[in-house]
Amino acid sequence: MSQTTTQTATTEVNNGVNVEALLGAREALDAAPEAAQFKWRTTCEWVNGTHSRSTISSFFGLGAEQSRDRTFSVESDHPEVFAAEDNAATPVEIVLSGLASCLTAGVAAVGQHRGIQLHSVKATVEGDMDIQGILGIDDEVRNGFGTIRVHFEIDADATDDEIKALVAQSQKRSAVFDIITNPTNVVVTAN
Amino acid sequence: MKRTTTVIIGAGQSGLAFSKQLADRSIDHVLIERGEVANSWRKERWDSLRLLTPNWQSRLPAYAYDGNDPDGYMNMAEVIRFLQGYADFTGAPVETDTNVIAVRASDGGYVVTTDRGVWRCTSVVLATGACNVATVPKTARNLPDNIKSITPMDYRGPDQLDDGGVMVVGASATGVQLAREIQASGRQVTLSVGEHVRVPRLYRGRDIKWWMDTTGMMDLRYDEVDDIRRARRLPSLQLVGTPEHITLDLNALRGAGAGIVGRLAGLGNTKVQFSGSLANQCALADLKMNRLLDTIDEWITANGMERDFGAGYRFAATRLDPEPCLALDLADRGIKTVLWATGYRPDYSWLEVPVFDRKGRVRHDGGVVDAPGMYLMGLPFLRRRKSSFIDGVGDDARDLADHLCTRLHSAAA
Ligand SMILES: Cc1cc2nc3c(=O)[nH]c(=O)nc-3n(C[C@H](O)[C@H](O)[C@H](O)COP(=O)(O)OP(=O)(O)OC[C@H]3O[C@@H](n4cnc5c(N)ncnc54)[C@H](O)[C@@H]3O)c2cc1C
Numbered sequence: 001m002s003q004t005t006t007q008t009a010t011t012e013v014n015n016g017v018n019v020e021a022l023l024g025a026r027e028a029l030d031a032a033p034e035a036a037q038f039k040w041r042t043t044c045e046w047v048n049g050t051h052s053r054s055t056i057s058s059f060f061g062l063g064a065e066q067s068r069d070r071t072f073s074v075e076s077d078h079p080e081v082f083a084a085e086d087n088a089a090t091p092v093e094i095v096l097s098g099l100a101s102c103l104t105a106g107v108a109a110v111g112q113h114r115g116i117q118l119h120s121v122k123a124t125v126e127g128d129m130d131i132q133g134i135l136g137i138d139d140e141v142r143n144g145f146g147t148i149r150v151h152f153e154i155d156a157d158a159t160d161d162e163i164k165a166l167v168a169q170s171q172k173r174s175a176v177f178d179i180i181t182n183p184t185n186v187v188v189t190a191n
Numbered sequence: 192m193k194r195t196t197t198v199i200i201g202a203g204q205s206g207l208a209f210s211k212q213l214a215d216r217s218i219d220h221v222l223i224e225r226g227e228v229a230n231s232w233r234k235e236r237w238d239s240l241r242l243l244t245p246n247w248q249s250r251l252p253a254y255a256y257d258g259n260d261p262d263g264y265m266n267m268a269e270v271i272r273f274l275q276g277y278a279d280f281t282g283a284p285v286e287t288d289t290n291v292i293a294v295r296a297s298d299g300g301y302v303v304t305t306d307r308g309v310w311r312c313t314s315v316v317l318a319t320g321a322c323n324v325a326t327v328p329k330t331a332r333n334l335p336d337n338i339k340s341i342t343p344m345d346y347r348g349p350d351q352l353d354d355g356g357v358m359v360v361g362a363s364a365t366g367v368q369l370a371r372e373i374q375a376s377g378r379q380v381t382l383s384v385g386e387h388v389r390v391p392r393l394y395r396g397r398d399i400k401w402w403m404d405t406t407g408m409m410d411l412r413y414d415e416v417d418d419i420r421r422a423r424r425l426p427s428l429q430l431v432g433t434p435e436h437i438t439l440d441l442n443a444l445r446g447a448g449a450g451i452v453g454r455l456a457g458l459g460n461t462k463v464q465f466s467g468s469l470a471n472q473c474a475l476a477d478l479k480m481n482r483l484l485d486t487i488d489e490w491i492t493a494n495g496m497e498r499d500f501g502a503g504y505r506f507a508a509t510r511l512d513p514e515p516c517l518a519l520d521l522a523d524r525g526i527k528t529v530l531w532a533t534g535y536r537p538d539y540s541w542l543e544v545p546v547f548d549r550k551g552r553v554r555h556d557g558g559v560v561d562a563p564g565m566y567l568m569g570l571p572f573l574r575r576r577k578s579s580f581i582d583g584v585g586d587d588a589r590d591l592a593d594h595l596c597t598r599l600h601s602a603a604a
Contacts, residue, residue, distance in 0.1 A: 030420075033549070147514075161478060161481060161482075164474065164478055165475075165478045165482075168471055168474045168475045168478060169475070171468070171471040172471065172475060177468070177471075178468075180467065181453075181456075181466045181467035181468045182456045182457075182466050182467075182468075183456055183457045183464055
């Protein structure tokens with residue numbers, strides 16, 4: 001009882017996602033799973049106080065180093081209520097925007113695949129955090145988020161349920177959603 | 192060495208249906224079965240199990256249920272009697288208590304080695320079942336010794352479990368059925384829920400299996416599906432066969448007192464973590480159920496049959512805890528047993544022919560295996576959505592027997 005006839009992209013629908021290329025890649029990687037092994041990277045340098053700057057450029061994938069023409073930069077700091085300079089968003093806000101961007105990209109891609117034309121997509125994300133955890137006040141309080149709520153406002157040529165299904169499918173296929181909802185092995189070394 | 196044209200391995204419904212097709216075509220064959228006819232139903236099912244397909248849907252080539260309760264669901268004794276009856280009716284040449292230990296290619300045919308002799312044949316049918324082994328996630332190894340681990344293959348009934356709580360992992364047909372009976376036995380159940388397929392038992396006065404059959408969904412072919420790999424991996428429907436025709440979804444289990452948690456994400460000693468994706472898994476299942484019901488409604492409208500069935504309706508969304516449980520300590524919760532209802536897989540450890548893909552699955556095109564004269568039966572969506580069901584093996588056996596026959600004649604020509 002899966003959807004038996006998923007609509008494939010018709011020419012009129014254009015969310016700017018090349019679904020044919022993605023499906024082609026899926027086909028190719030199924031035959032050559034080694035090429036599906038990717039490594040994503042970032043380098044972060046301390047600036048001053050809680051202010052830091054990450055640069056992002058190369059990654060590994062399709063069996064080779066992949067370089068880009070550009071290097072991206074993401075800065076982070078803490079706000080004044082933490083006695084910091086507020087030069088940039090906090091790391092946790094960047095995590096939330098990572099989640100929102102990942103889900104939004106998924107909405108566009110799944111929409112394209114299902115032949116749903118999008119007009120606008122806006123995700124509003126809010127994460128609850130009890131900072132007694134990070135401040136070490138209460139050991140029973142975790143450092144990270146309690147609950148994260150994402151709300152999508154989507155204008156598209158689709159029914160309400162089709163839009164809900166888009167959003168659900170994008171969560172199902174989202175890397176950041178998985179990263180946040182499931183444990184990950186993190187290995188940290190120094191020098 | 193004994194000779195025959197075709198060796199069919201396994202005398203469940205798949206092997207028996209194939210045997211009937213070969214007999215109808217006068218093709219010399221033998222069925223080799225490690226136990227008795229319907230061995231899986233005799234040896235590998237829990238005591239209370241009833242089919243989740245209604246009696247009328249127990250249909251095999253030239254043979255069908257003809258009792259007076261077409262809408263009921265067979266218990267195991269009845270399934271065994273039904274299949275044994277079919278074997279008797281067709282006069283299937285079954286060699287019972289014979290275990291196949293190796294199948295090898297040889298001289299354009301196959302040599303089938305059993306613990307009771309060796310057979311030479313030109314074609315071989317793998318009808319050994321899709322559910323030979325219970326699949327258990329690797330993390331199960333991290334469970335401490337004082338907590339029992341059990342699979343549905345070994346489970347017979349709640350009395351066999353220690354007193355105390357039970358964590359059931361997996362919420363497809365097996366998981367929800369066992370969660371229900373264990374909770375009813377007075378043991379607190381915690382049900383870990385990943386991807387699942389929710390359906391009501393009855394809709395607009397008919398069994399959901401009747402709708403899926405009548406609207407043609409079960410006949411959908413493997414080469415008509417958008418994504419066959421995904422279709423073959425789809426979990427079983429959350430269904431149970433009870434005389435009361437109850438719907439067994441997460442809301443029903445919650446109502447019975449079971450705790451509902453997300454997909455098992457981590458297990459270290461007695462500490463267990465669950466994924467935060469439960470709300471989405473439930474949303475996906477609710478939306479998919481509604482699409483199925485939409486399809487049924489559309490079919491009724493398209494056929495002008497609104498008057499024959501009551502009006503359409505929808506079911507309550509899956510209820511969620513406002514603060515879902517993301518981690519627990521098995522010891523603190525008094526959980527003494529973990530039951531892995533995390534699926535089944537076939538066992539081809541005896542198949543010494545290079546027909547496997549990198550995940551150990553047999554390479555085939557709708558049951559025609561990637562080795563001349565070899566056929567596969569009974570796997571999910573092998574040729575049709577109904578392929579793994581009692582009601583589905585007839586059509587597949589006919590198609591594949593046709594293929595086998597054509598090949599045989601072209602070889603002879
Ligand atoms: C818990 C459960 C409930 C199910 N409920 C339903 C239902 O309600 N309705 C429905 O239509 N379907 C149901 N199914 C699906 C399906 O009908 C069964 O799995 C059924 O047993 C499949 O029939 P089969 O003939 O393909 O395989 P099996 O019945 O498994 O038959 C394979 C036979 O091969 C034999 N065998 C295996 N290996 C060897 C070997 N090496 N040598 C010799 N013999 C061997 C086995 O002993 C067995 O008898 C259910 C499945 C399960 C697991």
